[in-house]
Amino acid sequence: MTSTTTATTVLSSKASTPKKQMPLTQFVPLLLMVGPVVLWLLIFVAAPLMYIFVISFMKKGIYGGVVISFNFQNYLRIFDPLYLRIFLVSIIIATATTLLCLILGYPFAYIIARASDRNKNILLSLIMLPFWTNSLIRTYGWIILLRTNGTFNTLLASANLISHPLQMLYTNGAVMVGMVYTLFPFMVLPLYSSIEKLDHCLLEAANDLGANQRRAFLRVTLPLTVPGIFAGCIQVFIPTLGYFFISDLLGGGNSILVGNLIRNQFLAARDWPFGAALSILLIVFTIVLMRVNKHFGGSLENIT
Amino acid sequence: MAQVSGKAMVELINVDKSYGDNKVVKNLNLQIQEGEFLTMLGPSGCGKTTTLRMIAGFEDVTAGEIVIEGENVVNKPPYQRNVNTVFQNYALFPHMNVYDNIAFGLTEKKVNKEEIRQRVGEMLLLVQMNGYEKRMPSQMSGGQKQRVAIARALVNRPKVLLLDEPLGALDLKLRKQMQVELKHLQRQLGITFVYVTHDQEESLTMSDRIAVMHNGLLEQIGPPDKIYNQPATKFVADFIGESNILEASVGSVAGDKLTVIFETGGAEVNATGFKQDEMVYISVRPEKLKCSAESVPGFNLRGTVKEHIYVGSISKTIIELPNGQDLKMSLLTGTPLLPQGETVWVYWEKADTVVLHTQEETLYNFIEQVPKIGVSV
Numbered sequence: 158m159t160s161t162t163t164a165t166t167v168l169s170s171k172a173s174t175p176k177k178q179m180p181l182t183q184f185v186p187l188l189l190m191v192g193p194v195v196l197w198l199l200i201f202v203a204a205p206l207m208y209i210f211v212i213s214f215m216k217k218g219i220y221g222g223v224v225i226s227f228n229f230q231n232y233l234r235i236f237d238p239l240y241l242r243i244f245l246v247s248i249i250i251a252t253a254t255t256l257l258c259l260i261l262g263y264p265f266a267y268i269i270a271r272a273s274d275r276n277k278n279i280l281l282s283l284i285m286l287p288f289w290t291n292s293l294i295r296t297y298g299w300i301i302l303l304r305t306n307g308t309f310n311t312l313l314a315s316a317n318l319i320s321h322p323l324q325m326l327y328t329n330g331a332v333m334v335g336m337v338y339t340l341f342p343f344m345v346l347p348l349y350s351s352i353e354k355l356d357h358c359l360l361e362a363a364n365d366l367g368a369n370q371r372r373a374f375l376r377v378t379l380p381l382t383v384p385g386i387f388a389g390c391i392q393v394f395i396p397t398l399g400y401f402f403i404s405d406l407l408g409g410g411n412s413i414l415v416g417n418l419i420r421n422q423f424l425a426a427r428d429w430p431f432g433a434a435l436s437i438l439l440i441v442f443t444i445v446l447m448r449v450n451k452h453f454g455g456s457l458e459n460i461t
Numbered sequence: 462m463a464q465v466s467g468k469a470m471v472e473l474i475n476v477d478k479s480y481g482d483n484k485v486v487k488n489l490n491l492q493i494q495e496g497e498f499l500t501m502l503g504p505s506g507c508g509k510t511t512t513l514r515m516i517a518g519f520e521d522v523t524a525g526e527i528v529i530e531g532e533n534v535v536n537k538p539p540y541q542r543n544v545n546t547v548f549q550n551y552a553l554f555p556h557m558n559v560y561d562n563i564a565f566g567l568t569e570k571k572v573n574k575e576e577i578r579q580r581v582g583e584m585l586l587l588v589q590m591n592g593y594e595k596r597m598p599s600q601m602s603g604g605q606k607q608r609v610a611i612a613r614a615l616v617n618r619p620k621v622l623l624l625d626e627p628l629g630a631l632d633l634k635l636r637k638q639m640q641v642e643l644k645h646l647q648r649q650l651g652i653t654f655v656y657v658t659h660d661q662e663e664s665l666t667m668s669d670r671i672a673v674m675h676n677g678l679l680e681q682i683g684p685p686d687k688i689y690n691q692p693a694t695k696f697v698a699d700f701i702g703e704s705n706i707l708e709a710s711v712g713s714v715a716g717d718k719l720t721v722i723f724e725t726g727g728a729e730v731n732a733t734g735f736k737q738d739e740m741v742y743i744s745v746r747p748e749k750l751k752c753s754a755e756s757v758p759g760f761n762l763r764g765t766v767k768e769h770i771y772v773g774s775i776s777k778t779i780i781e782l783p784n785g786q787d788l789k790m791s792l793l794t795g796t797p798l799l800p801q802g803e804t805v806w807v808y809w810e811k812a813d814t815v816v817l818h819t820q821e822e823t824l825y826n827f828i829e830q831v832p833k834i835g836v837s838v
Contacts, residue, residue: 359552359555361517361546364540365519366569381554381555
């Protein structure tokens with residue numbers, strides 16, 4: 158079979174006759190190419206998710222484990238004020254982290270986008286560089302900086318700015334510092350790509366029509382980079398809810414976020430069904446946020 | 462109908478522009494009159510767009526002054542200059558509809574809502590885009606975007622409208638139509654238009670005056686007919702329309718009568734300001750070129766009919782000179798064509814000759830070639 162006819166059959170089968178039997182010469186290569194990926198996704202993504210979904214309706218066994226049953230008990234338990242408070246605190250910390258990342262990230266992304274090609278590469282690698290180290294190790298780094306006799310306290314004391322060491326580690330503030338630090342690149346990169354796409358001509362047009370730099374930013378740059386802002390915010394907001402190790406290490410026991418709660422259900426309380434229900438809720442929340450992002454003109458490509 | 466008042470609206474005085482060592486505009490002096498349609502014409506990289514951007518304020522001048530309405534504006538940002546620009550790629554704000562795009566400048570000037578509504582409405586009528594208020598730029602064709610871009614600039618009632626190859630992206634037919642409309646609009650509104658293009662035909666159609674630029678220098682400025690009929694330099698003769706350009710040396714000078722010697726012949730022409738033995742260019746338009754089976758008094762230039770090219774309303778005959786140079790002769794289609802391969806005598810009316818001074822470097826090659834061929838007139 159010639160390549161031309163193959164191409165046309167593929168096209169026509171796609172367009173009009175999806176039920177038409179695919180010749181073996183096409184089916185086998187297709188299976189070889191797509192098959193492994195599909196298999197991988199089925200085993201490692203779809204199956205565990207289904208498992209989590211199913212056990213979220215079951216009951217915890219007396220000694221851990223799962224008792225097969227069907228009820229909404231786990232979901233109703235989430236509305237316990239104890240857990241609602243954790244959700245509330247998590248959302249507040251995630252929102253604050255996101256806003257901080259945005260406020261710090263926008264100017265940074267703007268500078269990168271407007272830099273010369275050489276400087277652009279340098280600045281972008283500076284953003285990417287921390288990714289080469291495990292984020293757990295980087296978080297341990299913050300402990301050394303923030304602890305009672307850590308770097309910051311020592312420096313402040315030797316400058317005679319403080320008499321007693323400040324309690325910096327194991328506070329919500331420390332958790333936020335860690336979150337902002339870890340998630341900053343996820344804010345900067347989508348912002349950078351949307352600012353870079355902006356045609357400089359549009360700013361000239363705004364200037365030409367009487368808008369000074371500030372007005373041109375407000376009326377042209379900002380609205381046109383909203384997709385980047387949304388994408389960046391979601392990429393920071395969602396992981397903040399789930400990054401339990403940061404609040405574990407920097408927040409100590411004082412800071413329990415949704416991520417810690419889920420982790421505790423699975424590992425400490427051995428209440429898998431409740432942990433599963435919390436996970437499903439987080440997934441639903443994430444999907445809703447992504448839909449909102451899409452609704453406001455962002456594309457999912459910006460996020461992934 | 463607006464008249465060119467003779468009062469200078471924009472003045473460029475000794476303007477230089479360099480990027481590093483690269484001089485893109487060299488000592489430019491230009492006066493643009495109030496109500497005038499001035500076109501800056503030249504090939505890409507000649508400095509015309511840079512000049513326009515300096516007037517708009519997007520580029521700083523390296524040296525010199527730009528005076529708009531008697532005021533030196535070189536230190537003013539674009540948003541404080543009373544000029545507006547129509548950009549090559551339209552530069553419409555993609556997140557705003559037609560109405561908001563056009564209203565942008567007025568909103569910035571804090572004009573009240575009612576007046577904005579009225580003035581935007583007038584502009585939409587003017588560019589025949591009424592009914593399109595709610596359209597987004599992505600929902601419009603190139604021609605429609607262009608109209609909106611023009612309306613967005615004109616609604617501010619600028620003293621000068623700067624147009625940077627605004628029709629470049631349109632197809633030929635639409636371009637021709639927009640040329641006429643733009644010219645009409647300019648006459649109707651009486652606003653000074655500074656128009657940048659590399660399309661010489663476009664410049665001839667629309668302009669009151671054309672400023673021809675080349676390598677950052679102003680080669681010639683004048684009305685279209687003068688630019689076409691009396692090009693001041695070889696570049697202008699070559700760039701505007703088609704020209705047959707022959708290298709020659711001046712044989713003898715008698716009053717305004719000049720005998721010029723080509724590599725393969727000679728001719729008598731009328732021109733002043735040339736010395737004997739000076740190297741010159743002789744430029745003749747294809748439509749002025751004629752040929753005959755017998756020699757014509759005052760001309761000694763023979764060639765062979767090489768080929769005919771049909772271009773619609775006219776046909777071009779290519780005549781090859783003995784030294785290999787091709788001359789183009791255009792005739793109205795339907796005129797009997799000379800048979801290919803026939804040897805003919807080429808001539809033209811003396812008044813249709815343009816004699817141009819040469820520069821040193823082009824001269825040199827030619828002097829070496831001249832003695833090899835015996836020439837008599």
